[in-house]
Amino acid sequence: MTTLTLVKKTSFKVASLATTILLSICTPVRAFMFGTSGIQFDRDTNINFTFQTSHGGYQSSLWVAQADPDNNGYSSIAxxxxxxxxxxNGSTNDWEGSFGTGVTSDNGSITQTFTFLRDQIYALLLWSDIGNxxxxxxxxxxxxxMNSPExxxxxxxxxxxxxxxxxxQQAVFGNFILDYSSNNSFTNINGGNGPEQYSAVTMTQLAAGIQISFDDAGGNDVDFQDFTLAAQLAPETTTQQAQPRPTSGDHRPGNVIQFDHSTAPGELPPGPVPEAVPEPVTVFGTILGIGALAGVRRKKKRGQQREK
Known part of the structure; x- marks a missing residue:
């Protein structure tokens, strides 16, 4: 079992922890996310993943990884x-791989359905054999x-x-354009929209169907064309057959990624958000405002007492 661990503990962690606390104060609670900040749902949710194409000379595999309970690691579970x-066929069409020839799945299906458990945090990992x-x-x-030297x-x-x-950022999410016959940059191909514009999708977009595409960091081209698949919210009646439903303590053999939780921005409070919650900064501002009003009233009252 392969393990990824934190390389070193440096002074940046103090600043990082302060930044994490500040962000947690300023950012509303989220129970759903699907993008470069992580994958999380507020209920058990089936997602259909359909392979589209691969490019580049690396031989790769795509896994779903689940965060450990203490958020100190990720285990590749499916x-x-x-x-x-x-x-x-070698370097033809930029080392193109199609399903059934260069690419397959454990059950031979081009579409895999995976159940994301409620309140769990996940990521997709593209592992590659780089010729070694x-x-x-x-x-x-x-x-x-997770794509950092830590x-x-x-x-x-x-x-x-x-x-x-x-x-x-090594992956893009949404409805973007890929041009395998062009050497143009991802940003130019998408009309000036860079990868950061494709960092998250809504549940509505996911229900309609979106693309996910990776750049495997080979060749430093940042073209996000190396491994592409479609993702779509599966009907609730869909019976999962492609992958076993992951449960705590029942992970399939895979790769474990360990991370120091003090630097992980993916730790989110569990549970659904039934209605819009005011941001803590707004709440703090209201509290300060109430305190200021109370101070003014006390000052006015003291003045009235002196006049008497």
Missing amino acids: RLFYEIQPSD GQPFGQYVSSSTF WWDPSSGFRRDECLVAGC
Whole structure:
């Protein structure tokens, strides 16, 4: 079992912890997210993932990873798709891989249905054999904060040294354009919208169907064309057959990613949000306002007493 651990504990953690606290104060509570901040639902939710295409010379596999209860790690619990060879036909069409030729799944289906358990935090991990014979040679995560030098894999010694502590965005979510015949940048192909514009989707978008595409960090092209799939909210009547439903303590063998929770921005309070909740900053402002009014009244009352 491969384990990713925190590389080092440095002074940045103090600033990071302060930033995390500040963000937790300023950010409304969220029970749903599907994007580069993580994947989380407020009820058990089935999502259909349909493979589209892969490109690039790496041989990769895509996994669903679930956060450990104490948020100190992520375990790869379900493999969605994997390449049985780097491409269909060598470097043809930028090392293109299609389902049934270069790519397959554990049950042979191009669509995999996975049940995300309520209030659990997940990420998608694209593991790659970078020519060293190790299927877990390196990874990119759909969660940006996991693509930082603070994470590493002691089995292969791999870590993302090229990214800042905040991490690099290696996946895009939504309805974007990919042009495999162009050398143009992702931003130019999408009319000036950069990857950051495709960092999260709403439940409405997910119900209609969206794309997810990864950049495996090979070649430093940041084209987000290396592994692409569609994702859509499955009908509630759908019976899950492709993957076993994950339960606490019942993970399939896979890769465990350990992370120091004091630097993880993905820790969210569990439970649904039945209605809009005012941001804490607004609440604090109201409290300060009430305090100011009370002070004015006390001052006025003291003045009246002196006049008597």
